[in-house]
Amino acid sequence: MSKRFPAPLIGITCEAVSNRKDFANYDLLCDHRYAAAVTEAGGHPVLLPINHRETLRNRYLEGIDGLVIVGGDDLDPSWYGERPKKRTKVAFKNRSKFEAWLYKAGKTRRLPILGICYGMQLINVLEGGTLHQHIHPPKQGYHVDHEGKKNGLHPIKVIQGTRLATILGKGRKVVATEHHQGVRTLAPDFIPAAIASDGLIEAMEHPRYPHIFTVQWHPERQLRSQTTQKLLRAFVRSCQHYQRTRNP
Numbered sequence: 686m687s688k689r690f691p692a693p694l695i696g697i698t699c700e701a702v703s704n705r706k707d708f709a710n711y712d713l714l715c716d717h718r719y720a721a722a723v724t725e726a727g728g729h730p731v732l733l734p735i736n737h738r739e740t741l742r743n744r745y746l747e748g749i750d751g752l753v754i755v756g757g758d759d760l761d762p763s764w765y766g767e768r769p770k771k772r773t774k775v776a777f778k779n780r781s782k783f784e785a786w787l788y789k790a791g792k793t794r795r796l797p798i799l800g801i802c803y804g805m806q807l808i809n810v811l812e813g814g815t816l817h818q819h820i821h822p823p824k825q826g827y828h829v830d831h832e833g834k835k836n837g838l839h840p841i842k843v844i845q846g847t848r849l850a851t852i853l854g855k856g857r858k859v860v861a862t863e864h865h866q867g868v869r870t871l872a873p874d875f876i877p878a879a880i881a882s883d884g885l886i887e888a889m890e891h892p893r894y895p896h897i898f899t900v901q902w903h904p905e906r907q908l909r910s911q912t913t914q915k916l917l918r919a920f921v922r923s924c925q926h927y928q929r930t931r932n933p
Contacts, residue, residue, distance in 0.1 A: 692729040693750035693924035698784055698804075699732055700757045701777035708777045718905035719755055719801075725908060726917035728924060735783045742783075746790055750931075751797040751924030754784050754804030756903060759866055765815040772819045772865060776803065785811055794931075797896040797923040802864050805899035809889065812872030820867055820885065829883045833863040841879045841887040841902065848890050849878035852919040858912045860887070860902035867901060896923055 697719050703711035713734055720730035733745055733752075758776035762769055769775060784804075788811055791798055800808045806816055822828040830839050839862050845855040858879075868886040871877065879888035879900070887901045898920050904913040 690925070690928055692727060693921060693928045694748060695723050695728040695730055695751040695753060695921070695924055696733040696745060696749040696787075697723065697730050697753045698755050698780075698787070699734060700755065701735065701780045703777070708779070711777060715755065716905060718908065719753060721908055722905040722913060722917050723753065723921070726914065726921040728917075728921045733787070735777075735780055737779070737783065742786060742790070745787070746794060746796065749796070750928040751920065752787060752791050752799070754788065754798065754800045754807060756802035756804065756863075758803070759818070760803065760807055760810055760816065762816070762818055765810050767815075767818065770818045781807065792894070792897065795896050795927070797920060797927055798898065799920050800897075800899040801905070802901060802903060805889065805901050806866060806868065808897070808899055809868050809872045809875070812875060812891075814868060814872035814875070815870040817867050817869045819865055829881045829885065831862055831867065831881070831885065832865050833861070837861055837863065837906070839881065841881055843879045843888075844877060847876065847878040848895060849888050853912055853915050860900075860910075860912060861904070861906035862902050864901060896927070898923075 699713040699715045701711045702714055715732055723730040736742055758774045760781055761775045761778055820831050838859050840857050840859050842857055843850050843853050843855050875889045875891050877886045878890045881887050889899050891897055904916050907913045
C-alpha cells in the first residue's frame with residue numbers, strides 16, 4: 686500500500702447477544718476470524734458498534750472503504766410478511782435496523798459490501814426477496830448438511846458466467862456452513878451465483894451492482910482455503926478502488 690493509500694478501512698458489524706428477551710442489556714461480539722480474513726486479504730478491519738444516531742452512522746460511512754455484514758441469528762420474518770415459526774430465533778431488531786441502514790446508505794454510495802450468511806439473507810430481503818424460515822431435509826434422497834452438524838462443510842457449485850465464477854473459478858467448491866435458513870424467493874434482478882446440491886442458493890449477485898458480494902457460507906472459517914482467499918482479495922480490491930476513486 687502507498688502512503689497516500691494505506692490499507693482500505695473495512696467496517697465489520699457485530700452480533701448482539703443477551704440473556705434477556707427484550708435486549709435491555711446486551712453484548713456485542715464478533716468472531717475474530719472475520720477480522721483475520723480481512724487482514725489476510727490486505728484490508729484494515731474495524732468493528733462497527735450498533736448506533737442509531739444519524740450523525741455517527743454517517744461518520745461510519747465517511748470513514749470506511751468497505752462493509753462486511755456478518756452472520757448471526759435470524760432476520761425478523763415480519764420484514765418479508767411472515768410470522769416467526771418454531772425454529773426461528775429472531776436477531777436483535779436494533780442490530781438488523783442498523784445494518785439495513787448501513788446497507789441502503791452504503792449501496793447509494795457504491796460502497797463495497799460483503800454479506801455473509803445472515804448478511805446475505807438480510808440483503809436479499811431488503812432487495813425484495815424472501816427466506817425459508819427453516820430448511821427441511823428431504824424425506825428421501827440426498828440431504829445437504831446446511832447446519833454443518835457432521836463436519837461443518839458441504840460442497841457448492843459456482844455457476845458459469847457469473848462474476849463469482851470469474852473470482853473463484855466455476856465448478857465445485859467445499860465451503861464452511863452453519864445455517865438453517867436460506868433464500869426462498871430471490872430478490873428481483875439478482876441472479877444465483879452458486880448453489881448447493883439441493884438447489885439452495887449459496888451466493889447471489891446483481892448485474893449492475895459489482896460492489897455487492899454475498900455468500901451463504903462462512904469464508905472466515907477457512908482462512909487457508911483458496912476459495913476464501915480469492916473471495917476476500919476480490920472484495921478488498923473493490924474496497925481499494927472505492928478508496929482511490931471517492932477521494933481523487
